Structure formats: structure tokens, C-alpha cells
Amino acid sequence: MPEVRIIAKNFMDMVASMPTIKLDKLYENGFICEAILRSLPPLAKKYVLQLFHIDGPVPAKLLAEWVLPDGLSKHKVAIDRLVQLGVFVEALDSKNGKTYKVNPTYQRSLQKLLVHGGTLPRESMPSNITVRLPTLEDLETYALEQWECFLLQLISPSHVDKTLNISSSLMKVFQRRLLSQRDREAPKLTESGFQFLLMDTNAQLWYIIREYITNSEERGVDAGDLISFMLELSFHVIGEAYNINTLTEFQRNIIKDLADLGLVKLQQGRKESWFIPTKLATNLSVSMTESSSRKEGFVVVETNFRVYAYSTSKLHCEILRLFSRVEYQLPNLIVGAITKESLYNAFDNGITADQIVSFFRQNAHPRVAQRIPAVPENVTDQIRLWESDLNRVEMTEAYYYDEFPSRDVFEGACDCAREWSGLLWEDSKKMHLVVKSEVHTYVRDFLRRQK
């Protein structure tokens, strides 16, 4: 089975991989410090809070004393994360051993934030200028529409009614790992593409943003500035209008791209134009596990393996087609069934049973979501059983040896194979041997030496 999985790590890992000088510059912005704080594991957050008014270094032993023996692994993970992100500065003190101190820039920014509260670099515009501001519900539907349109365009450009303004080169960047194109064939989704579709919106958003940032680095744009602007954006208030004049040229270009993805909505007044952040934008700083974008679920899975999806979106239909047999489509309902063939199809394309089950769970219709379990157990068990059907046979490349001249040579060859841990099967009575292909050369040399 293919082992490839795209893990849309949140941007914290990207930040962690940046050099320390850049990190220091990033930490001058209070919002970035706040976003990073929020993404840390819980124990790490506590440590930052504890140490953040202390100026001098604190011995590591002191911190470790607080932890019970069960929690030592979590403690280590937390400390490693803090040092990796540059929030804690490690030092070796001759008397006390390893000591930790909060990064001074980070400390200063966070203290300022705590005492004065966060002030955005721009204020929302007064309401007499901003007419026709969309309501929060309108904004959310707009964001969702844009995002779905973008996804549809990403995976099957032929199905789209409304094309977006994203340049085709940028689209190609996004499609890089999701689609594979062979000559004279329509682009097909790769395994990563399938997995991408089944992830929830936040994870998808992060994947796209990550690709966008890595691509912009290739184009010469500084990743640090990009990240800090996006984080700043995530702290703006949903639904409030902000003047475009307050953005630099660089930020204006980014805003245009983000508008196509549905993160902001651009509007034009008589003299001025402004942008309104949507829920997708404010979710940028939320860590992967906290997901407040709980949209309404729409899928009901029944114990007779039928799937009813109350949705009109083409994207949902495409996704369901991946692993279930869509039977018919009504004005507000998609009816399908989970069958062995449809699942085998999905497994061939690289989707795992876990992904399918978690897709059903996360998108469960509110009527069934409160039921425990949200998806009937017989369905989940059967999906897993069908998946393991394909795993019954495991294949390894190997070589087969036959017709040994004597038992000693046979035993010698077995031992040799065992030393290299390449022995797969032996039959001592008939003196047949099967070894892994990596080990084949060693066994062959051994046999040659025997002659």
C-alpha cells in the first residue's frame, strides 16, 4: 500500500525552521508572539507564563522538579519545542547546569501586549463611509463559496462555472503535488490530492498557504514579512472594514491573492476601497487542533450502507464520488451507497479507511452528530475490513535458491542470509531458500567462495 501522506503541518513548523535572526525580527511583532504562544503544547504555554516576568536564567532542574515522573516525556517535548522556536534561550551555567531564559525580544513584546493590549496597525473604517457592509452570515457564505470554487478549480478545472483571477502559474504551484498530468490525458488527482480533499477546511487552508509561502520565497519575496502580515491579518476583527490605503504595496498584492481564496472580501466605495477579513482569515492563527470553523455537517450514513448528503455543492458531490457510488442527485440531496467496488477504487487511489471514516465523522449531519457513534459501527468496521482485504498479501522482492550440492552448503547459506537478516523462507527437507533481493549478492558471494 502506498505510504505517502501529506501532513499539512501548521505554519509553526515553517517558523521553527527559520534562522534565529529572522525569528528575532518576527518576535518584535506582538501578534506573532501571541500566535506562537497559542500554538505551543499546553505545558510549554505554562512554562512561558511562569518565566516570562523573570529576567535571569532559570536552572532546568527547577523546571523539571515541577513535573511528575509520568509527565517527563511531555516536559521534554515542551522544552524542545520552546528551544526550537527560539522562545527559550538555552545556556550552560557552570554552577547550575543547563538554564533557560525567555528570549528578550519575545519577552518584551509579550509584556507590552499583556499590559497595553494589542493594537492593530490599522483601525476599522467608520460606518458612514462603508456602506453595503455584508452581514456576518453573508460574509461566511461568501468565504465558503470562494473557497469551494477555488478547490473545484484546483482539482477539476473543467467543472467550474466561475473562474477566479488567480494566475495560472500560481494555480500550477498549488496543483504541483495534488495533480499529476500525463501527456494527452486529463490531469488526474494523485494520492496526495485525494487525501487533501478529505482533510478539513483548516488543514486544507494551511496546505495552500504553505505552498503559497514556499512559492513566494522562490519568487524572491521574504517569507518572514509574508508570515507576519498573515498573522497580523488573523487578529483583525471579522466583518470590520479596513482601508486598503493602510497597506503597503507588497501587502496589497497579497491581499488580492487572498481575496481569491476567500480569506478577505474586497469592496469599493466612492473614493476608497477596503477589505473585510472573513472567518478563514481569522482561523490562520488558530492551531490545528482548535478549529472553530465548524460548518454544518451534511452527511448521514445509515446502517444499510446508504449515504445521504444534504448539499448542493459540486465539490461535495465530487468528494463523495471518490469513495461511494453516487446514485442520484436531487435538488437538495445527494444519494449514494458505499459498495465494495467503490471502496476498492478509493483504496487504489491511495485513500485510507481512516480518512474516509473521519470524513464521515467530521461532516456528520447535526441530526446524527449527537448519536454515539456518529457513523454506525457496522459501516466503519466493514470499511476497515475491506481495506485489510487488500493488505492480505505483502510482497517483497526476493531471490530463490535451489539445488544445493550438500546440506552443509545449504545451512551455510541460510546462516549467511540470517546474518544479513534477509532470510525469508527455507525448506530444509528439499533444501530450497528464499532471500531478500538486497541480500542476494552476499549469499551469492558466499556460495561462490564455497566452490
Added chain:
Amino acid sequence: MTTSAPSKNYADDVSLLVVTLDTNPFFWSSFPFHFSEFLSQVLAFLNSILLLGQLNQVVVIATGCNSCSYVYDSASDKNHASTNGTMPAIYSNLLHNLDEFVAKDQQLTTPHHKPGTIPSSLLSGALSMALCYIQRAFRSGPMHPQPRILCLQGSTDGPEQYVAIMNAIFSAQRSVVPVDSCFIGSNNSAFLQQASYITGGIYYRPPQMEGLFQYLSTVFATDLHSREFLRLPKSLGVDFRASCFCHKQTIDMGYVCSVCLSIFCEHHDKCSTCRL
């Protein structure tokens, strides 16, 4: 009574912190540390809780002598609009509401005030209000933050509140809501010790008031998930003495009704609680 199911899809440390703030003017006028300094440390602590997570919530209930009231709720919409650039919204709203509350509380007359003793603050009322808010949070949907209560108390216990406080403690225990207590007064508070012991919270008396923020952030800022891995202050001894139901005085030995377990200091033919 529903017990709280651990919230499945939330990160482990999303918390709802309900703080009961002791504003008893009789206590604060005789306490060496000034209320405004105390409040500034507490506000910094609350701000840092909100900083730790986008979904963390803080609710502050002011505990006066005669009444209690909600003075701050971080989840309400009013807090989104910042008033002016300098003071963050949490401060201005809270202080404004607190001022109003203290003024109103002063005007209410105390029915049973024994001369010579400091009246205690209405901890039972504050605990009940906190638990009501938490119950509402439980019913708000399939995902909710993990709630806990923090009592910042300085006034001594009023034995007349024994029954109400014990009821509140048991209902907190039933709903799996830990009650932490940070007691700043002189002697230990038996009620708060019992509360923390029974509900699995932390009882702590900070040795130095100047460092209150540090104590708060080290001990009380830990979310419920991390508490399993940390060594937190353990209470040395808990004063389990009850107060009698008829005179509200603390007693060591008394009479207990065999039906409803109410405690009396004198022999009664009929139990006043269950009439049997």
C-alpha cells in the same frame, strides 16, 4: 445531572475560567495590601489566560457582602469593540462594572450583621452563579471548553453559609468542575479547603502578596489537562468541621437526622429540613 464529557475535538487546554473576586469592603479596608494593586495583578493574570488561547474564556463574578454579580464575560460581544487605543477592553469594561457593583452593594442593608465581627462575603452566592454559568456552557453544544472555578477570597468564612456552600461544592463535584482557591486572608478558610479537596482543585495561600501574579500564573493558570503531569501544592490538612443547621455555629459533635443527614447541636423531635 449531566456529567461533563471531555470535549473531543478541542485542544486539550481550552479552558473556561470562572473567577469569584472578593470585594468585601470590610475586609479590604483592614488588609495591608491595597485592593487596586491586587486588582491590577489579577487583571494581568486574566489577560494572560485569554492570551494563551483564542477559545479560552474568562468570567468574573464579584462577591460582595450582600450580593454577587457578573462583572465580566470575555465571550460577550461588547468586548470586541475597543473603547480607545490605550486601555484594552478587558480593563475598562471590568472596572466600570466593578465600580457599579460595589456602589450598589453598599446600598443594600445587611439583615444579620453581628456588631464587632467582620461580615463575610457571599461566597455561596458566587459559587452558585458560577455553577449556573458553567451548566449553561455545558449545554451550549457538543464542544465546550473545560470549566473550572477560581475563588480569590480574603474574608473569613461565615458559618451561616455552610449549607449553601456545601451544596454548591457537591454539585461542582458531580459536574466534575474543580474549585481552586487562592486565599489571601490570615487564617485558613475551612470552606475553601473543603471545596478544593472535594472537587479536586488546588488550595493555596500565597506567602507574599507582591508576587501574586507569579503565584497565580505558576499554580492557577495550569489547565486541567496539564494538571495530571505536574506537582501542584497539596493541602496539608483540611478542617472538616460542620456547622449546625439551627444556629449556624461550627460544632465538633452534634445530632444528625437519620433521614436527610442534617446536623443539629441540640436534640430535636422533628428535623427542620425533612420534617421526619
